[in-house]
Amino acid sequence: MTRAIVRLTVNEHAVERSDVPDDERLLDTLRWRLALKGTKEGCRTGDCGACTVLVDGQSALSCLTLTREVEGRSITTIEAGPTDARVARVRAAFEAAGALQCGYCTPGFVMSLAGALTEQGASASRAELLEALGGNLCRCTGYGAILRAVDRLRVEGP
Ligand code: FES
Ligand code: FES
The missing domain is CATH 1.10.150.120 ([2Fe-2S]-binding domain)
Structure with missing residues (x-):
């Protein structure tokens, strides 16, 4: 299946991926596709805050955020x-x-x-x-x- 390319800026670097499923969480894209393991996985249900990143400067739970929802946005992680x-x-x-x-x-x-x-x-x-x-x-x-x-x-x- 061909997937649309996802473009993000992560820690001021442009990222372009064509392998991100529609239902992939930003947490998993950061940790497993981009090897940014500083963002931690705790509950995956929005209850612990371990996965918090910034999206355009605002804090967001990456376990509750689909990567495709933040297409074109600027993501900041602990790295x-x-x-x-x-x-x-x-x-x-x-x-x-x-x-x-x-x-x-x-x-x-x-x-x-x-x-x-x-x-x-x-x-x-x-x-x-x-x-x-x-x-x-x-x-x-x-x-x-x-x-x-x-x-x-x-x-x-x-
Ligand atoms: S992993 Fe616990 S709030 Fe996201
Ligand atoms: S969970 Fe160990 S320092 Fe917070």
Whole structure:
């Protein structure tokens, strides 16, 4: 079966694929076709936030997003790291606060906060940042350190 080509921008690189089924989730395209394994698979039902990425700067659950739905859009993943100021800033706060245990949930937390910084502005309030984390779960329950990372974001500013 011939499939239409899907075009995306992923971490500022143009991606063109002709092998993406209509029902493929963005999570699977990122992890298995593009080898971007930083985006984690948790529940696949929209309940844990581990798969969070940015779509045109807004946080989105890649397990609930069809790749073909985001044709032509700009996707940012945790691998954007140093090339994306928002992601780099949140990553630095997590590192400084030691805000991870096993680290499985961490990319999702980082991307949700990066999305909040885009939506609310670089000086987002603590309440706005915490609200952005409402859909992120940490199975290791390392929430204390994650809250310290949020506070570092606030103290250190943009
Ligand atoms: S894997 Fe997407 S929300 Fe859990
Ligand atoms: S650090 Fe292990 S799930 Fe969050």
